[in-house]
Structure formats: structure tokens, C-alpha cells
Amino acid sequence: MPELPEVQLVVDDLKTIEGYTIESISLSDRIKLSHRQGKMAVVKHENLQQFEQSLIGQKINTIERRGKYIVMQLTNPINDKVVIAHLGMSGRFEINTNRVSSIPHTHTTFELNYETKTVYLHYIDPRRFGELRVLDHINEFKPFQQMAPEPFGIEGEAYFIDRFKQFKLNRSTISIKQFIMDAENVVGCGNIYANEALFICRIHPLRKVHVLTERKMRELYKEIVKLFIKSIERGGSSIHSYVHMDGEIGSMQDEFLIYQKKLCPICQKKVTSRRINQRNSFYCTNCQK
DNA sequence: CGATCAACCTGGTTGC
DNA sequence: TGCAACCAGGTTGATC
Ligand SMILES: [Zn+2]
Numbered sequence: 001m002p003e004l005p006e007v008q009l010v011v012d013d014l015k016t017i018e019g020y021t022i023e024s025i026s027l028s029d030r031i032k033l034s035h036r037q038g039k040m041a042v043v044k045h046e047n048l049q050q051f052e053q054s055l056i057g058q059k060i061n062t063i064e065r066r067g068k069y070i071v072m073q074l075t076n077p078i079n080d081k082v083v084i085a086h087l088g089m090s091g092r093f094e095i096n097t098n099r100v101s102s103i104p105h106t107h108t109t110f111e112l113n114y115e116t117k118t119v120y121l122h123y124i125d126p127r128r129f130g131e132l133r134v135l136d137h138i139n140e141f142k143p144f145q146q147m148a149p150e151p152f153g154i155e156g157e158a159y160f161i162d163r164f165k166q167f168k169l170n171r172s173t174i175s176i177k178q179f180i181m182d183a184e185n186v187v188g189c190g191n192i193y194a195n196e197a198l199f200i201c202r203i204h205p206l207r208k209v210h211v212l213t214e215r216k217m218r219e220l221y222k223e224i225v226k227l228f229i230k231s232i233e234r235g236g237s238s239i240h241s242y243v244h245m246d247g248e249i250g251s252m253q254d255e256f257l258i259y260q261k262k263l264c265p266i267c268q269k270k271v272t273s274r275r276i277n278q279r280n281s282f283y284c285t286n287c288q289k
Numbered sequence: 290c291g292a293t294c295a296a297c298c299t300g301g302t303t304g305c
Numbered sequence: 306t307g308c309a310a311c312c313a314g315g316t317t318g319a320t321c
Contacts, residue, residue, distance in 0.1 A: 003314050041297080068315075089315055090299075105299080127298040129315060143316085174291065183316095190314050240301080240313060277292070280312080294320080303311075 002068055002087040004151070004188025005231035005252065006243050010093060011065040013245045014072075017095060017121060020112035021059045022074075025052045028107040030128070041128045042107050054081055054134050060112070067147055067187035071138065082138050088129025094122045094245050108132060146184050151225045160186050160221045161214060168210045176212060177205035178277055180224065189224050191279045192237060192259050197223045199258035204288040205281045230255065258282045 002010075027048060034041035035048055045051040058074035058081055065071070072083040085091075094103065101109060101122040108123040123132065135141060148163070149155040163185045167174070179185055181194050189197070198205050201220045203212070212220075235250030236243040243250045258264070261271050264284035271282050 006314065039297080086315080088297090089313065125298095126300070127313090129297065131316090170290090172290080178291085192314055237314065275293095278294075279315090292321090294318105296317085296319100297315105299313105301312085303309100305307105305309090 002089070002091070003190035003193050003231075003237075004065075004068060004228050005193075006236040006250070007065050007068050007070065007087065007188070008228075008232055009236050009243050009250070010087070010245075011063055011070055013095075014063045014070065014093060014121075017112055017119065018060055018063055020114045020119070022055050022057065023111040023113050023118070025055055025111070026109045027052075028105075030105075031107050034128075042123070042125060042130055042132055044131050044133045051134060055083070055110075066144060066150070067183050068190070069143070073138075079136065082135050084131070084133045084135065084138075084141055085123075086131040088125060088127060088131065090127040090241055091123065091125040091130030092241055092243075092245075094124060095119055096122070098122075143183070148183060148185055148187050151186060151188060151228060156186065156225070157218065157221050161217060164209065164212075164214065164217045172210055173208055175205060175276065176203055176207045176209050176220075177281060179209045180220070181277075181279075186221065186224060188228065191281075192256070193224060193227050193231070195259045195282050196257060197227055199283060199288060200227075202288050204285070205276055205283050207289070258284065 027043065031042055032048065043051055058076050061073040061075045063070065063072050068086060070085040074081040074083060098120055103124050105126040106122045106124045110121040112119050112121055138144060149159050177194055177198060180189050180197065197220060200223050203220065231237060231252040234252040234255065235248065237252040238249035239253055258271060259282050261282060264271055264287055266287045267284065269284060269286045272285055273280060273282050
């Protein structure tokens with residue numbers, strides 16, 4: 001499910017539980033088994049009991065997005081905490097009044113109270129690539145330390161261009177696709193939006209970053225942000241799982257120009273599909289240089 | 290440094 | 306039709 005727009009939509013839905021207090025937590029047998037085997041699926045904490053104990057009694061203060069991560073600031077009179085969640089490839093949340101989820105692969109259920117209301121927050125993740133962590137402070141989380149600014153703020157573009165200049169100076173030979181999928185350059189750009197943005201800007205995904213111009217890089221950055229906004233407006237891309245917690249799906253997948261396409265929408269020639277850095281890339285060798 | 294692969298997983302789609 | 310092979314919005318760490 002998850003590139004920046006999809007994560008943003010999840011966060012928007014999760015905001016309904018801001019102000020709720022965590023009463024109890026239950027974990028799936030799958031998670032418990034995984035931990036017994038020393039694999040730590042989904043719950044990235046050495047000790048499951050500690051994980052639960054550190055959350056019970058905490059009030060959910062705010063829920064925000066940072067890159068593709070979901071950040072929940074928790075507060076209680078003794079020690080505040082922060083939950084950092086990532087949806088991996090197939091993770092999603094659902095909020096309802098069912099104490100026990102009927103959905104397969106529900107791995108974590110939080111019982112939440114607000115005054116007289118009780119709701120349940122379920123985390124569902126068939127592939128279990130997602131992550132739930134509890135930390136004392138957000139600064140402890142390594143991936144945030146080197147992460148580029150948020151793309152909807154004003155610093156994003158300047159940061160992106162600074163990074164580009166550094167790579168150029170260092171004679172870096174990495175490809176442009178690799179560059180834009182690196183959260184240290186721009187956050188939230190996954191495989192789909194990387195393919196789409198490069199096609200729209202007519203840049204070949206294997207083009208070396210150092211041969212591109214600053215002008216072209218600014219254009220590319222703006223296109224990525226534009227795609228993010230367009231996607232959020234359309235409710236995100238829904239391919240393998242739902243985006244919205246009410247089961248509604250997005251329609252951004254109908255707007256794809258190159259991702260998983262057979263023919264180029266510009267010249268009608270056959271689209272090339274090739275694995276680059278473990279991800280499938282779609283591009284037109286005629287239109288993208 | 291950078292590209293590639295493996296690991297972590299299940300389920301839907303494709304192709305023989 | 307049946308079933309195996311292949312593929313999927315991600316991230317990290319090892320290897321070459
Ligand atoms: Zn073309």
C-alpha cells in the first residue's frame with residue numbers, strides 16, 4: 001500500500017483516535033511465535049511483555065506522518081513514549097468496535113478508550129513486512145536522523161538540490177531512479193511514483209545523476225511533489241490492499257502513465273520493463289533519455 | 290562507492 | 306482446469 005500519499009491518507013484516518021487512551025493490547029499467535037523464534041516480526045521489540053506494558057495507560061496525543069512512517073506521540077504522567085509504525089508492503093489499520101478482528105493476519109489490536117467510548121485499532125499485515133516500535137524519544141530512531149525534509153514544506157526542494165550538488169561534486173555514479181528512491185534525498189517516493197515522475201520528466205531511470213542539470217532536477221522534484229498531491233486528492237493508489245479504513249479504494253492507479261503499462265502513451269512503442277535495484281522499472285527508451 | 294542479492298512473508302496473477 | 310512460477314506501494318544488511 002504504502003508510498004507517501006497512501007501513508008498520508010492512513011494518518012488522516014487515524015487522527016480520529018487522537019485523545020484516546022490505550023487500555024490493553026493483544027498480539028496474534030503468529031507474532032508470539034515469531035518472537036519465540038527470535039525473528040521479531042512486526043513488533044520490533046525484544047520483549048513483547050515490555051512492549052505491551054510501555055503502551056498501556058498511554059494517551060495518544062498526536063498522529064503524524066514522517067516520510068513513509070506513522071508517528072504517534074503518546075503521553076502519560078510518568079514517561080511519554082512515541083510509537084513509530086511502518087506499513088511495509090501490505091500493512092493497514094482498521095478502527096471498529098470489534099474486540100476481536102475477523103480479518104486474517106490481524107497482528108495487533110489496541111483497545112482504546114475516550115470517556116465512555118471504546119474502540120479497537122487493528123493492525124493487519126499479511127506479509128508482515130510492517131513494523132511497530134515504541135521509543136522514549138523520536139530522536140532515537142535512526143532512519144529519521146538522516147532523512148530529507150518533508151516535501152510539502154519549503155525546504156524540501158533546496159535540500160534535494162543540495163544533495164544533488166554533493167553527489168555531483170563527489171562524482172557519484174548512481175542512477176537517478178536510485179537517487180529519488182532514497183529517503184535521504186527526498187522522502188516518500190517509492191517504486192510507482194519514481195517510475196511515473198521519471199516518465200513525465202522524460203528521464204531514463206538509469207541516467208546517471210551527475211549528468212543531469214540543476215534545472216532538470218528541480219523539474220523532477222516538483223513533479224514528484226505534484227504526483228503526491230494528485231494521488232492524495234484521488235485517495236491514493238489501490239492495487240493489492242485497501243487504502244482507506246472504511247474499505248474505500250483510491251483511484252490514482254487509473255492515472256498511471258507508465259507503471260505496469262505495455263505501450264508508451266506518448267509514442268505507442270513497447271514499454272521496457274527491467275529490474276533496477278531489485279525493483280521493476282518501466283520506461284520508454286524512445287521518450288526517456 | 291555502487292550494484293546485486295538475500296531476508297523478511299502471503300496471496301493474486303500468469304502461463305504452461 | 307490445475308498447479309508451479311512469478312510478481313507485488315519496502316527496508317536493511319551482506320557480498321562482490
Ligand atoms: Zn514513448
